Amino acid sequence: MGYFAAYLVGTFTTGFGDRTWQVILASSAIVSTLAGLQRLVVRQPESPRWLASKGRIIEAINLVHRYVGEDYTVHPASQVEVKKGAWRMLFSKKYRCRTLVGGLFYACQTFPFFGISIFLPILMENMNVTNPLVTQLLYYALMIAGVLVGIILPRRYFLIGTFLASAAFLLVLSIWHQAPLALTLILFSLFSLTISAALVMDYAYPNELFDASIRTSGVGMCIAISRIGAVAGTFMLPIISNAWGSQAIFIICGTVLLIGGIICYQWAPETSLRFAKHNRSTINEPSGSRVTSSRYSDSTID
Template sequence: LSSTWLGLLGAGSLIGLFGSLLVGRLADRYGRRKFFMADMLALTLLSVLQLFTTNLAALLVIRIALGMAIAVEYTVGTALLMEWVPAKRYFRYQTYLLAYWAIGYFAAYLVGTFTTGFGDRTWQVILASSAIVSTLAGLQRLVVRQPESPRWLASKGRIIEAINLVHRYVGEDYTVHPAPQVEVKNGAWRMLFSKKYRRRTLVGGLFYACQTLPFFGISIFLPILMENMNVTNPLVTQLLYYALMIAGVLVGIVLSNHLPRRYFLIGTFLASAAFLLVLSIWHQAPLALTLILFSLFSLTISAALVIGLRLPKRTL
């Protein structure tokens, strides 16, 4: 593969994540449950399709479609969690979810590294192996039927149905309030960049972009990065990177409970930038120092993800 195709195929799923812009709108209109139930089936079918093509353009289309399916999981799955869990338990459950994602990245790396024995089709088997996980998750969702979001039901005027679900699955001590009846005017995307909203848009958008793009980008292309860093034992280094990613989530949980959010956010950005700056400028740094700086970067950037979970209290 040329570097162009390697980059496109590696980033294909990230490109597909922009489907969140459409998925969120559809989920608000038609509900969360339908998308949540169908998502794993789509992921399974798309994963299996990778076994049957060696055409790079077709593979790129499949990878982008996989990213769109992942966008459904990110958008709808997170919305369901946020809208079902009572406020006092939300942060704990959301950090569990973040930790499971980090474990998933680690597991994916292990599969990609140690899967062998399929000859020229080994790379296809590696890519298609995600079908195993999505099939198991899909079966679980068929057996344990996920009820609709009570908040979404309330927003559609189905308040009795929403309250009954909350009483059944959360407890009689909880309820969900009717959605406030306010006049909503249709808006356009350009409103986000109007004088009134552009500062909030830039702060919110750049905050998440600057967190997630390095996180995903480095994780996806980690083997190539290790090769260019002249690391003598890339396997151990990559295992350390993913292990510290999981540890970083735990560190982030502890720090976010003791530091103001503003200091935590700015501090993690500055620290990770400093580590990368030294690595990018000092090409001939001792190997031990390179590994220490890269490990600290992994720990910091995964810890920073926790701050996005600290949302205002809700009323469930």
């Protein structure tokens, strides 16, 4: 929704002459102020694992019941004092696979997302779209729809599926140069729906890959690695577009997404509570916590 609102503000803010760009940039202060006030007024709950580590086990259990469900409780091991993890632990044998998959999947998403979203008007022009404004509005509307879809699905298979599907849509666009305009827009709309659904994982999945003792460092490292993809996409795609056109962008972005899908297939663990509940699989494996259905006495959550 923020991306969509930013697009609308940037498109329809006019009448300020040479200062228009400054007004557009300053408009973000309004949203930032509202977000800051919301954080001050609305009480944000602590994590159950942190509460348990401080001996506040009843609060932790109540929080899990409220936000996750009555089927879950807090693992007894959560009451053990959490020790601060060192940065080097992220690349130890225990965590390095999760660190790399968390950062690389994020980078492979941000490369096409930032590049295509930011330079969407240029792409629309290269694709001979006669009404780029309507197309761009559709693109961002489908982004919102995609996020809503992404909230409810299991992590691992969702990551793999969205990478492969979005790569397929872009590669078809790159190969079928003379596709009818209507089909081109449909494929591009499906791409926007799929890639935006996958973005949900950027905020949830890295947090679920690490134990509480090292979670903040792990998430920070994943985000740092992802910025490589964001910078590369933002910097390289307009150069590629000017040199070889939109077809080359689709080929490169599709290839990056395909690589992301392969990485997730090889190394991404399943962490979804919903999926684990029905399949009695393990999440957050490094901590040894097990999540199962309430039919089992060891129903726990890390």
